[in-house]
Amino acid sequence: MSAVDLPVRDRPGAAAADWRFLRSELRLIFGRRRNQAGLVLLAAVPILIAIAIKVSFAKPGPDAPTFFSSIVSNGLFVSLAALTIEMGLFLPLSVSVIAGDSVAGEANIGTLRYLLAVPVHRTRLLAVKYVAVVIFCVAATVLVAVVGALIGLVLFGGGDVTLLSGTQVGLGAGVGRMLLAALYLALSLAGLAAIGLFLSTLTEQPIGAAIATLFTSFSMVILDSIPQVSWIHPYLLTHYATNFGDLFRDPIGWDNLGEGAFVAVVYIAVFWTAAWARFAGKDVTS
Structure with a gap:
């Protein structure tokens, strides 16, 4: 049997081709000016928060959002x-656009039909695209x-980290918990990215898919704030986004x-499977 006769998954170099495709996707995502500008804006928010609190010469009051009242005692x-x-708007917006x-x-x-003309299975193509979006989720958080x-350590210093429960851990342990919090939130965003991927298979208009994904995220936030529909809260992706605060308890x-x-x-x-089911049988004409 020749290499041409082999199924795509059995062809020599298929794994290497997947890696090349993934690198191409990542260059496309991180190389676009608009995405770079989005990452700059994401990075600007913590800088603005730190500078605003520093120049105010005042410690945030007890009614300040979680973690704000602890900034002046530890910049972490x-x-x-x-x-x-950022998990309320900026991060979901960025992920919605990419997905x-x-x-x-x-x-x-x-270019989609040209991609499909290459000997690569649609499932592999969709999987690589989703992995690239998930990598963006991790990179953003x-x-x-x-x-x-x-910026916090520069402006406010560091030292032992006082947890929300009142106990203290070393700065290294605090940094580790911070990174775990970022990864936990990235996992939540990966769920939103799966929704965006599915919606992206339904249309040829990326702005429409991005808006629909962001609208879905906002709808879940709104539903989560309405006590009368509390029965649906456990099924909402956004309901658990703030749980990363539990990493700072003892x-x-x-x-x-x-x-x-x-x-x-x-x-x-669920949504990656839905995207696969739609994309696997999609009639690509453009």
Whole structure:
């Protein structure tokens, strides 16, 4: 049997081709000016938070959002305050744009059919595109956390980290918990990215898929704030986004974190499967 006769998954170099495709996707995502500008804006938020609190010469009051009141005592909390602020709009917006463009963008400019003309299975193509979007989710949250920690430590100093439960841990342990918080939030965003990927397979207009994804995120936030529909709250992806705060308790609230991670994984599985079902049989004409 010749290499041409082999199924795509059995052809020599298929794994290497996947890596090349992934690198190409990452260059496309991180190389675009608009995406670079978006990452700059994400990184600017913790800087603005730190500078605003520093120049105000006042400690945030007891009614300030979680983590804000701890910033002046330890700059590491700038990263957590920034994640708290950005998970409401900026991070979902960035992920919605990237996920919405993943398939619809290729269809819109007419390159999708050329990709499918290459001997690569649609499932592998869709999987690589989703992995690239997930890498962006991780990069975005870690960027916010790292920039926030750096500017916070410069302006407010560091030292032992006082947890929300009142106990203290070393700065190294605090940094580790901060990175875990960023990764937890990235997992939640990966669930939103799966929704965006599915919506991206339904249209050839990337802006439409991005808006629909962002609208879905906002709808879940609104529903989560309405007590009358509390029965639906446990099924909402955004309901568990703030659970990363449990990493800064002693002991760590692994149950709440695990519940949030489980819901995110369910969203990923359901909507990636839906995207696959749609994309596998999609008639690509452009």
